[in-house]
Amino acid sequence: MGVIGRPHGVRGLLRVQSYTSVAADLPRYNPFVDDRGRVWNVAWKGDGVAEVRDEAGAAIADRTAAEKLVNVRLYVPRERLPATEPDDYYIADLVGMRAMRTDGGELGRVIAVHDYGAGTSLEIAGEAGAFMVPFTQACVPGVDVAGGLVTVSLPDEIEVREQAA
Numbered sequence: 001m002g003v004i005g006r007p008h009g010v011r012g013l014l015r016v017q018s019y020t021s022v023a024a025d026l027p028r029y030n031p032f033v034d035d036r037g038r039v040w041n042v043a044w045k046g047d048g049v050a051e052v053r054d055e056a057g058a059a060i061a062d063r064t065a066a067e068k069l070v071n072v073r074l075y076v077p078r079e080r081l082p083a084t085e086p087d088d089y090y091i092a093d094l095v096g097m098r099a100m101r102t103d104g105g106e107l108g109r110v111i112a113v114h115d116y117g118a119g120t121s122l123e124i125a126g127e128a129g130a131f132m133v134p135f136t137q138a139c140v141p142g143v144d145v146a147g148g149l150v151t152v153s154l155p156d157e158i159e160v161r162e163q164a165a
Contacts, residue, residue, distance in 0.1 A: 001029050002042070002074040007067055008049045012060035014069060016042055016050040023048070031055070032074035040074060089145045091120070099124045102141065102153045110150060122150065 005015035018026040027050075030041040039055035052069065053059050060066050084090065091113045099107040099122070108126025113135070115121075120135040133139045133152055142151030 001032060001076055002026055004052065004069045004072040004074065006070055007063045008046075010063045012051070012062050012066045013045055013049050014052055014060065014066050015048050016052070016074075017048070026050075029076045029080065032076060034072045034074060040072075042074070089143065093145050094122065094143070094150060097143075097145075097148050097150050099126075099150050099152050102151055107152055107154075122152075124152070 001019055003017045003019075005017055007013070008015050016026070018024075020026050020029070024044065027042050027044060032040045032042065034040065041053045041057075042050045043053070045051050051059050052066075060069065078090075078092075081090065094110050094113055097110045099110055101107060106126070108124045108128075108130075110122050111125045111130065112123040113120060114123060114132065121132040122135050122140065123130055123132050133154065139153055139155060140150055141153055142149070144150075
């Protein structure tokens with residue numbers, strides 16, 4: 001749902017990147033859990049600047065404590081997320097899906113979804129190894145969440161050996 005960024009000032013405030021459709025809505029999903037199972041609550045104090053509190057309700061006290069939280073990812077359990085509309089899905093839904101060529105050849109499975117700011121990419125792993133494709137309509141023309149399948153039209157620059165049937 002979000003990632004804690006660099007400290008803001010000396011009183012423990014932090015920059016937080018929200019991945020909600022409306023960034024201001026991030027605190028509605030409190031509490032969050034990080035990769036280590038710690039519980040956090042976020043309250044906006046300015047544009048992209050938040051006060052972060054631990055499970056006991058204690059705010060991050062100073063810049064030194066805030067620096068230890070840089071790059072902490074904030075998650076919520078799937079059941080707390082709103083239902084998707086038909087033909088919509090969460091990015092996390094893609095991980096684990098089978099990846100097939102448009103001609104029906106097997107490519108492998110989606111093992112990660114990356115977004116480095118210039119666009120989203122799917123990382124696919126199969127017998128030929130792992131590779132990434134841009135997550136665009138041209139390269140991924142089909143997503144079937146119910147069927148657990150993404151259809152991939154490989155760009156000419158990517159050459160992948162098909163898996164044996």
